Amino acid sequence: MVTKLATNLPANLCQKFLKTYLNTGDLESARHLFDKIPQPDLKTWTILVTAYTKQGYPEESIKLYTKLRQKNNIRVDSLVLLSVVKACAVLSDVVKAKEIHEDAIKVGFGSDIVLGNALIDMYGKCRYFEGAKRVFNELHMKDVISWTSMLACYVKCGLPKDALCVFRQMGLNGMRPNSITVSSVLPACSDLKYLNSGKEIHGFVIRNGMGHNVFISSGIVDMYANCLSIRKAQLVFDGMSQRDSVSWNVLLTSYFSNGDCEKAMNLFHQMKSEGVKLNSASWNSMIGGCMQNGRTEQALRLLVQMQDFGFKPNHITISSVLPACTDLESSKGGKEIHGYSFRHWFIHDMMVGTALVLMYAKCGNLNLSQRVFNSLPRKDTVAWNTIILANSMHGKGEEALLLFHKMIKSGIKPNSVTFTGVLSGCSHSRLVEEARFLFESMSRDHKIEPDADHYSSMVDVLSRAGRLEEAYDFIQKMPVEPTAGAWGALLGACRVYKNVDIGRIAAERLFVIEPDNPGNYVLLSNIFVAAKQWDNASHIRKLMRDRGIKKLPGISWVQVKNKIHSFSAGDKRNNQSDKIYEFLEELGEKMRRSGYLPNTDFVLQDVDQEEKEDVLCSHSEKLAVAFAILNLSGGSSICVFKNLRVCGDCHTAIKFMSKIVGVQITLRDSLRFHHFRDGFCSCRDFW
DNA sequence: CTAGGGTTAG
Numbered sequence: 001m002v003t004k005l006a007t008n009l010p011a012n013l014c015q016k017f018l019k020t021y022l023n024t025g026d027l028e029s030a031r032h033l034f035d036k037i038p039q040p041d042l043k044t045w046t047i048l049v050t051a052y053t054k055q056g057y058p059e060e061s062i063k064l065y066t067k068l069r070q071k072n073n074i075r076v077d078s079l080v081l082l083s084v085v086k087a088c089a090v091l092s093d094v095v096k097a098k099e100i101h102e103d104a105i106k107v108g109f110g111s112d113i114v115l116g117n118a119l120i121d122m123y124g125k126c127r128y129f130e131g132a133k134r135v136f137n138e139l140h141m142k143d144v145i146s147w148t149s150m151l152a153c154y155v156k157c158g159l160p161k162d163a164l165c166v167f168r169q170m171g172l173n174g175m176r177p178n179s180i181t182v183s184s185v186l187p188a189c190s191d192l193k194y195l196n197s198g199k200e201i202h203g204f205v206i207r208n209g210m211g212h213n214v215f216i217s218s219g220i221v222d223m224y225a226n227c228l229s230i231r232k233a234q235l236v237f238d239g240m241s242q243r244d245s246v247s248w249n250v251l252l253t254s255y256f257s258n259g260d261c262e263k264a265m266n267l268f269h270q271m272k273s274e275g276v277k278l279n280s281a282s283w284n285s286m287i288g289g290c291m292q293n294g295r296t297e298q299a300l301r302l303l304v305q306m307q308d309f310g311f312k313p314n315h316i317t318i319s320s321v322l323p324a325c326t327d328l329e330s331s332k333g334g335k336e337i338h339g340y341s342f343r344h345w346f347i348h349d350m351m352v353g354t355a356l357v358l359m360y361a362k363c364g365n366l367n368l369s370q371r372v373f374n375s376l377p378r379k380d381t382v383a384w385n386t387i388i389l390a391n392s393m394h395g396k397g398e399e400a401l402l403l404f405h406k407m408i409k410s411g412i413k414p415n416s417v418t419f420t421g422v423l424s425g426c427s428h429s430r431l432v433e434e435a436r437f438l439f440e441s442m443s444r445d446h447k448i449e450p451d452a453d454h455y456s457s458m459v460d461v462l463s464r465a466g467r468l469e470e471a472y473d474f475i476q477k478m479p480v481e482p483t484a485g486a487w488g489a490l491l492g493a494c495r496v497y498k499n500v501d502i503g504r505i506a507a508e509r510l511f512v513i514e515p516d517n518p519g520n521y522v523l524l525s526n527i528f529v530a531a532k533q534w535d536n537a538s539h540i541r542k543l544m545r546d547r548g549i550k551k552l553p554g555i556s557w558v559q560v561k562n563k564i565h566s567f568s569a570g571d572k573r574n575n576q577s578d579k580i581y582e583f584l585e586e587l588g589e590k591m592r593r594s595g596y597l598p599n600t601d602f603v604l605q606d607v608d609q610e611e612k613e614d615v616l617c618s619h620s621e622k623l624a625v626a627f628a629i630l631n632l633s634g635g636s637s638i639c640v641f642k643n644l645r646v647c648g649d650c651h652t653a654i655k656f657m658s659k660i661v662g663v664q665i666t667l668r669d670s671l672r673f674h675h676f677r678d679g680f681c682s683c684r685d686f687w
Numbered sequence: 688c689t690a691g692g693g694t695t696a697g
Contacts, residue, residue: 082688117689124690149690180691187692215692222692246692253693281693288694316694323695351695358696385696420697453697 022051050083058087078115089122095411097126110140117145124153152184160188179213186219195227218250225254249285256289288320296324315349322355326362354383361390364639364666388421394673395682397429423457427464435461456485463493464686484513503527518551556624556642560631567623580626591656599649621650637664645669
């Protein structure tokens with residue numbers, strides 16, 4: 001009835017009907033009516049845009065606003081902008097944020113402090129501090145909210161130093177921080193581990209009687225846990241006049257981030273027995289804490305318990321527990337979680353989506369990873385970083401580069417992790433010049449100073465490309481202290497390229513930086529063996545014995561019919577062991593005939609040639625691959641996981657296997673994925 | 688009318 005009349009109704013009556021629908025929450029009828037109005041005026045548009053934002057449909061709000069902008073006869077005002085700014089903040093969509101900012105400039109928001117503040121907040125939520133800074137500088141007058149929003153923006157963007165700077169400046173400008181300012185600045189002290197600044201703010205809180213605010217006191221607990229000790233944090237917590245669930249959750253999280261899982265568990269029991277009202281966040285803290293401390297199984301058990309207590313896992317729960325599915329060991333639980341996120345529409349949450357992209361990539365399925373990424377409604381920096389990293393992990397350096405350029409083109413700003421991802425892609429695909437260009441463009445074009453990780457990545461790029469002297473030269477000239485990562489990359493390449501001199505230097509540095517890492521000793525010993533320097537090799541092995549360092553046992557595992565089967569070198573525990581060794585021997589014959597030469601440089605023991613070949617034959621990855629091939633039952637691809645780097649001989653052998661048996665073999669080692677197909681590996685033999 | 692605590696990437 002109403003919609004039929006709409007074409008004839010005066011504007012103010014239409015608005016009245018619209019409001020009536022909206023008051024009862026009937027967005028659908030409201031939209032229906034709106035669509036029937038021939039020439040809605042700005043006020044009518046604003047009513048609907050605001051309604052969409054308020055009722056939790058930010059996408060619709062922005063869509064409608066975009067439509068409005070296309071109308072040449074209507075100029076947007078600050079009221080409608082305010083609504084759409086809020087919507088954009090919820091979505092944290094930088095691209096849209098910039099467009100809306102442009103519109104706001106046309107309107108001239110400079111004296112509209114409310115719109116200006118909302119814009120700063122929006123940019124903060126989008127993690128785009130440059131935009132926020134521009135708005136902040138353009139504001140003619142600034143109030144506490146302007147300063148606080150700017151400060152919070154810096155914290156969100158990972159720039160705690162700038163946040164503290166804003167905090168000091170607002171004092172100099174005669175602006176008094178309020179309780180929200182204080183609770184926003186505390187995490188900055190926490191991040192920087194600036195105990196003195198933290199104490200200073202604690203003093204300010206006490207002097208101004210803000211100590212009773214739970215937001216603030218919880219922030220102080222967190223600050224002390226990060227900057228000083230969990231004991232001091234506990235003391236402050238004990239002295240708090242008021243505590244809510246969040247205060248308890250903060251302390252709980254602090255114990256976990258201190259690695260004290262036992263204390264955290266105890267605290268959780270205490271919470272239950274003292275009748276503290278548990279909420280989803282308490283369970284999320286427990287699950288997230290267990291995950292960060294490698295207690296995968298416990299996290300999955302808590303996930304079940306949480307539901308027994310009547311709490312539904314939410315998108316935060318899912319994001320934090322999804323990494324549990326990246327090892328095949330927990331793949332069963334992982335599949336359940338995956339199904340759960342589908343059923344509950346968490347797939348559309350950016351963080352869940354991003355965690356899924358990573359999960360699929362880490363499980364060896366780059367295709368699905370890419371598909372989830374493509375289906376993401378919006379892609380932020382973290383999402384792009386993840387897909388770039390996923391491609392790099394799988395040896396797709398060119399794709400990683402392509403994605404990087406796409407990211408820039410779509411208006412998403414790269415951060416330091418982005419460059420770690422692309423550079424690692426370059427190193428796995430031998431893209432030396434591309435990497436050099438990227439590395440130089442970091443500070444020049446993107447204002448990101450390379451850190452130790454980026455320098456290590458460059459060492460890795462040069463090393464894997466076989467430019468060992470250049471890499472060594474680069475290490476010596478780099479302005480930051482070379483990390484174990486840098487020397488490790490160089491040492492690994494020295495094994496591949498059989499360079500004794502540089503390998504020895506790199507290893508000696510590593511023996512100082514990480515004396516307990518057995519991998520370095522093994523690598524150097526392998527290098528000596530390959531160069532037939534038996535004495536040096538046995539010297540290294542003696543060094544290992546003297547220092548009590550044990551070689552980490554290599555373990556490979558593979559899933560066959562929903563069960564995980566794991567293998568160690570020479571393993572005969574599997575009930576198909578006889579068949580496996582028989583098969584490998586048979587296969588070895590065929591391989592030799594097509595040109596395979598066992599490379600005994602990769603054997604540590606002092607045994608004769610024939611025995612060495614036997615040892616090679618029984619490496620865990622070969623056993624797992626053989627087992628998987630024997631149990632293919634019609635399939636054409638297998639996926640094997642190994643805890644250490646793949647052995648060089650196994651790498652060659654598996655290439656032959658893929659050709660002779662005609663299967664696709666995916667092998668994930670500690671560093672990356674190898675995709676073997678028809679006698680070739682995706683890593684192009686630079687593993 | 689505008690700002691705050693637990694979650695995602697190495």
